[in-house]
Amino acid sequence: MLQQTRVDTVIPYFEAFTRRWPTLEAFASATEQDVTEAWAGLGYYRRARNLHAAAKAAVARGGLPADVAALRELPGIGPYTAGAIASIAFGLPAPAVDGNVERVLSRWAARRGDPSTPSGRRAITEVVSTLQPTDRAGDFNQALMDLGATVCTPKNPKCAVCPWATQCESHRLGVVHEIPETVKKAPPKPEREACGVMFVEGQVLLARRHRSLRLGGLWEPPSTPVADGEDPATQLSILFSRDLSLPVEIGASLGSVVHVFTHRRLTLHVFEVLPAASHECAAVCGRYDAWRVGGTHGLSKLAQKALSLAHPTD
């Protein structure tokens, strides 16, 4: 849950998950749809599916293995997660190199080059391996992560209070602000979609995205991609009348919301949709596999943003 996500966002999700599924076995026996809906709003939904698949695979093997190589065989578990579980849960000496550790060790060793590339990460992993004690390996990994999160921060590292300052090569050389040398990532690609908010007896019509799609298994007001040069309202009208077999009138624009995914920046144009005689749609249309009216569970963050335009809070 904590990958790419802030601690204060994660805490209520972590507590709800562990209350609902207090054991590995209980979590493994949940349905994928229940897990996806409980994850709704955390983003990066592939992590939820991988976590669930890993729990099922671990239970099938008799429990979580206390071994880095065996942990790596579970779905979604890469070197960082395997190292974190092995060292923190089982006390094994295994490096766990995240973005914080990359930055701290690059500076500590005054290592040039981008530490987030495969070769950079390998080099940092080797440095951690040489420093890591055989006992309290998990505490060592967590101390490095905490040092990066609270002292050796990206912009203004607090070298004056750093417990490692006397051994830090970048500090000694006065090059702290030149390291790490990270390569600028390409900006996210712009994309457009249109969605229609239709009320049925005061409740909004929601569709569940097919599991093969981005945000699969989550609920939203029906939406459709809009290519360059296409008109959002026209595309929405085509979605409702042709794909959903639901002839409606596209009403006023409610505005637009922007949502940034890992590599894409989506602008969602939100429209009011005037109720048709019936909301009985084609149950399955490729894009959606279920329908409901009202309710708030299982809504993606993007859908929540779109619906906030239809339910102004001020």
Ligand code: SF4
């Ligand atoms: S001395 Fe400064 S640069 Fe070096 S590890 Fe500490 S905070 Fe980071």
